[in-house]
Amino acid sequence: MSSTTSTRTRILQVAAQLVGDSPDGDISTRAVCEAAQVGAPALYRHFGDKEGLLSAVVDHGFEQYLATKREREASADPVEDLRRGWDSHVEFAVRNPNLYRLMNSPAMRTPPAAALESHRILTRDLERAAAQGRIRVAPELAAQMVMSATVGVALMLVARPATFDDPGLSRRVRDAVHASILTPDPDPDPGAGEEAEVPSAAARLSALLRQAQGSGLSTAEAALMKEWLDRVANADPEG
Numbered sequence: 001m002s003s004t005t006s007t008r009t010r011i012l013q014v015a016a017q018l019v020g021d022s023p024d025g026d027i028s029t030r031a032v033c034e035a036a037q038v039g040a041p042a043l044y045r046h047f048g049d050k051e052g053l054l055s056a057v058v059d060h061g062f063e064q065y066l067a068t069k070r071e072r073e074a075s076a077d078p079v080e081d082l083r084r085g086w087d088s089h090v091e092f093a094v095r096n097p098n099l100y101r102l103m104n105s106p107a108m109r110t111p112p113a114a115a116l117e118s119h120r121i122l123t124r125d126l127e128r129a130a131a132q133g134r135i136r137v138a139p140e141l142a143a144q145m146v147m148s149a150t151v152g153v154a155l156m157l158v159a160r161p162a163t164f165d166d167p168g169l170s171r172r173v174r175d176a177v178h179a180s181i182l183t184p185d186p187d188p189d190p191g192a193g194e195e196a197e198v199p200s201a202a203a204r205l206s207a208l209l210r211q212a213q214g215s216g217l218s219t220a221e222a223a224l225m226k227e228w229l230d231r232v233a234n235a236d237p238e239g
Helices: 003-021 029-036 040-047 050-071 078-095 097-103 113-131 139-159 169-181 197-211 219-233
Strands: none
Touching: 003 029, 003 040, 003 050, 003 097, 029 040, 029 050, 040 050, 050 078, 050 097, 050 113, 078 097, 078 113, 078 139, 078 169, 097 139, 113 139, 113 197, 139 169, 139 197, 139 219, 197 219
């Protein structure tokens, strides 16, 4: 290992430890430099500024969690994969409260790479569910709904454990959110003609077009078709 890599790794490990031990998750660059036995110029050379260091700390700490998600083979049931994904996300937050608060802090102007990858993995599972006709809205909107709810529950469990003390809270919210975006029938008939099936059928066809190698449409036509289908899938039934 080169001395440059060694210095960067040492700073990162020290910063992660300080974040975990801090009462509120906040750390100072001076404390990091003192604990890592490096000068401030070395820290700024490797990480740019405090935000760059904290973003690297989040990615470093979240890497282990993401590694398990990357290695997980998709099952034949994307809905079950979505349930497991929600549960593992919340469990990680509860085990790493400071790191999780930092990851979702509004002070982080640039989302950490770990957060973006987690969102991509969620969207991938939702696209699989859409291809089976199992979601009511387009995968992108469904991912925003699920991620917003997951992060909200996780942050409340981490930040207000005395108030949010129901052990079944996460599961209850998960099931409520999933019920709002998932179809009850694992294999709905897209041609049934029932009004309630139209959004699901549109989401399914949009997902299949994304997966298709050759749809008979030009790139521009396929993009327009997907836009129309997503609009139908995401239409507010009360609008």
